[in-house]
Amino acid sequence: MLANMDENDERWQALGDFIRAQRQLRDLSLRQLASLAKVSNPYLSQLERGMYRPSVDVLKNIAAGLRMSTETMLVQAGLLAEPGDVVALDVEGAVRLDPHLTTAQKEALLGVYRGFVGHPAPPPTRRPKAASKPRVNRTSSH
């Protein structure tokens, strides 16, 4: 589904190498780290050899088992930019995370911002209005 899947594959492989190196650096056996990270040891083995792409919680647990921060792990996984680059964070995120603003203020500010930059790709559909639909049967009534 993703176009550059091969690139990603190599990324996961590199992540596996990184995990294995870190584990061995700490003199941990596969089973030990697996136990710390709350995953099975075969799975960890396969992860280290780049056979699977772990989910975020697994990454988080492994990072915890290796006593490193989750971000470091994610950066290694190539899923996050380097922390230094994070400064180039989007306005959206910055506003949303700003503790000085109330929720209403955030929405207002973001409204202005969006007005400035415009919508990404509102393709000329025949009916531009859609959001006024009330929440219908949330739990299926079948």
Next chain:
Amino acid sequence: MLANMDENDERWQALGDFIRAQRQLRDLSLRQLASLAKVSNPYLSQLERGMYRPSVDVLKNIAAGLRMSTETMLVQAGLLAEPGDVVALDVEGAVRLDPHLTTAQKEALLGVYRGFVGHPAPPPTRRPKAASKPRVNRTSSH
């Protein structure tokens, strides 16, 4: 696998709500965002209702489709623990660095922002704990 799954469940649910809110704020239909995020529309629908926990690349793609950074998304998902650590961000800097805005727009936006937070002469939103430079050695620096 994880001990406190219920807690996490609520987290994913909250993430779904967040995604839906953001999508509707931008007047995007499910299918539009799904297409932008390169996932199927039923899956996105189920994500928004907290029925599944998306993988990282899906999160990344959705964040891209919503024009926000992956970090923001992950923080919202509660997967990146300390925002203070990751985001050395301030609204000022984010706005100044945003390439989508003209200078006049930046000034206008910052004017609104300063009006909200109250202080006209903003002391740079320095985070006192910016010392955590991780030892991530970009070994596989392709």
Next chain:
DNA sequence: TGCGCACGCTTGGTATATATAGCGCTGGTC
């Protein structure tokens, strides 16, 4: 020499993330 034991790995299964096809609804256009 054999026995236990820890190591990393293979095998085969289950759970769940993600896709495809299609339903019922609502609101425009003729």
Next chain:
DNA sequence: GACCAGCGCTATATATACCAAGCGTGCGCA
């Protein structure tokens, strides 16, 4: 009215993340 286009959602199928059991090897120890 009929009809089409878009909406969100359900139902079902497939891919894959993840686990439990077990294998072969090497090493210390009687």
